[in-house]
Amino acid sequence: xxxxxxxxxxxxxxxxxxxxxxxxxTCALCAKRLARDSDVFMYRGDTPFCSEECxxxxxxxxxxxxxxxxxxxxxxxxxxxxxxxxRQSRKVSIAS
Numbered sequence: 001x002x003x004x005x006x007x008x009x010x011x012x013x014x015x016x017x018x019x020x021x022x023x024x025x026t027c028a029l030c031a032k033r034l035a036r037d038s039d040v041f042m043y044r045g046d047t048p049f050c051s052e053e054c055x056x057x058x059x060x061x062x063x064x065x066x067x068x069x070x071x072x073x074x075x076x077x078x079x080x081x082x083x084x085x086x087r088q089s090r091k092v093s094i095a096s
Contacts, residue, residue: 029054 024040026033027050034040034050041049049055 024048027051027054029058 024034026048028043028047029049032050032054034048038050041052041055043049043055043058047058049058
């Protein structure tokens with residue numbers, strides 16, 4: 001009995017309609033409805049998933065996204081360094 005009350009409290013305590021917050025009623029990846037009497041697989045503290053597979057897929061997507069962001073940052077940094085070098089090489093002092 002206590003477990004069912006705790007489960008109900010867990011679901012009912014979620015803030016309704018707050019942007020950026022996941023309600024614990026659907027899987028964050030496949031949008032499958034989460035039953036109150038089934039397991040909920042959490043990721044990053046507040047993101048619910050219906051199965052380990054959905055959670056694993058989201059973890060994979062996050063890893064790929066992080067790698068792409070790192071590559072973009074590296075390319076941007078390399079271009080900025082290259083442009084900085086070109087600006088410095090264009091400055092030529094003329095001695096009389």
